[in-house]
Amino acid sequence: MITFDAVTKRYPDGTVAVDDLSFEAPTGEITVLVGPSGCGKTTSLRMINRMIDASEGRILLDGVPVQGIDPPTLRRGIGYVIQQAGLFPHRKIVDNIATVPYLLGWDRKKARTRAMELLERVGLDPALAGRYPFQLSGGQQQRVGVARALAADPPVLLMDEPFSAVDPIVRTSLQDELLRLQSELNKTIVFVTHDIDEAIKLGDQVAVLRVGGRLAQLADPKTLLAEPADDFVREFLGHDRGIRRLQFVSTEGLRLRTDLTVPEGSEGGSPEPWLLVVDGDGRPVGWRAAARPGELEPYGTFVRGRDSMRAALDAALLSPSGCSVAVDEQGKVVGVATREALDEALAEAVHG
């Protein structure tokens, strides 16, 4: 657990970067610090590993004040990932990953074996081990950055806008990868970003900071979206808060109809205006309108239980039928959520 106890950072010229900040980053969870530029989020992060020293207050690592620990020793026990990955251009990927083990005095072979393990763990081809950072794409470099931070298996990971320099598609996959890794590793992560969507996606709890380094609100993402503390937080969260809240509503309880599917090739009348055609493996093919039985219309799917209500609603909006197709992890149809069923679930989400 990382504890900020009334921490202030004041520079000699009088600027206050962080003002009387107190919060806890619980063990094994992702705490996201989010806010506009100048809110002191990076400063706060860097005070944890003493790249910047606090002017007042204390920062505790499992109860031990970091101010009392020699900085290089402290830092070797804390993983750190930065925006441009910060890889060493003159070292091969495997040696980049093994940086901290080398600093800790592991023998070369053990350090490299560990590095190779991590290379695979973050989803990279082991063949990249002998390359130099310049030979990798931005997304690959960032994965190497994460692997390097994890090399000595530190309990704490600090991440400073690690995914903001890559394109949106790569960013999404890196975020998913981080969540997958975290589900296996349970590190105590402090993650800094200016992107509220990223904060909501990744954070177990989100600390919204305002300019001048004051804590505006600390809450889990769901509460943050539902009950913003003030106008600053509300404005920072953006306009589609209602829709985004739905990503925390499960599709587990969504009422599904199973009588609206027909096998491919079958014909015949039905009183229903729309029927979902499925192939021999139970996968969706398209919607057939009673009025135009010769044509198939597009459909949208969500994975029941795994995807949120936001995905279910999105899937419904993608189809002229207005219904959304529930599938299992293998992509087989398990049922259809009609507008009525979605309506019920939305009503419940708003009240519950």
Next chain:
Amino acid sequence: MGDGPPSLWEWFGRNWDTGRADSIRTLLTDHVTMSLVPVVLALVVALPLGLACARWRWLYQPTSGLMNVVYALPSLPVFMLMISVTGLSQTTVIVPLAFYGVAVLIPAVVDGLDSVPDHVRQSAVAMGFTPLRRLLAVELPIAAPVVLAGLRVVAVSSISLVSVGALIGQGGLGGLFTRAYQNPFMPPVIVGIVLVVALALVADGLLVLAQRLLTPWVRARKEAAS
């Protein structure tokens, strides 16, 4: 053997190794010593000075100003001035050349360290490098290509400048040029020029080779950029 002046090749063969102080072989060895010792000295002196200038920026302006003045001094009077200190020895040539080398290498070291990207330096700090280890394992290796480029300039110009020392009797192969004053006979001049240029090419080639071996990642970067 005819009665006329000897051919270039004949003259070279006859003077290559006469055992005297003015045999071509001795001149060549002297030339190598007097041009390469200053390069090594310059590197040894310029590294800490460059590091200091990069660390304490306010030092850089006055230091580089002073070094530019040194570099602007014509070599001949400096050699003559040195005679009063070190006499007519090789040191008289070596010391001023080392100073010229320092003048070129200090900016090379500073520029090299400046070429270390800030995010790389930051991440080295965050990984837990101590300042000394960070310098040796991260900053200097990344600065190496720029420093080596400076070293190539220093080596070649040093090889060329040694010849001027011939005017005070310590010029290595330059001794072959001064003879042409007394006696308008071309072979020594041609042999001198060819050997000086060849020496420069060899020195430069060795440094390029060293650069390839020491910094294989620079090529990786170039390939990635193209």
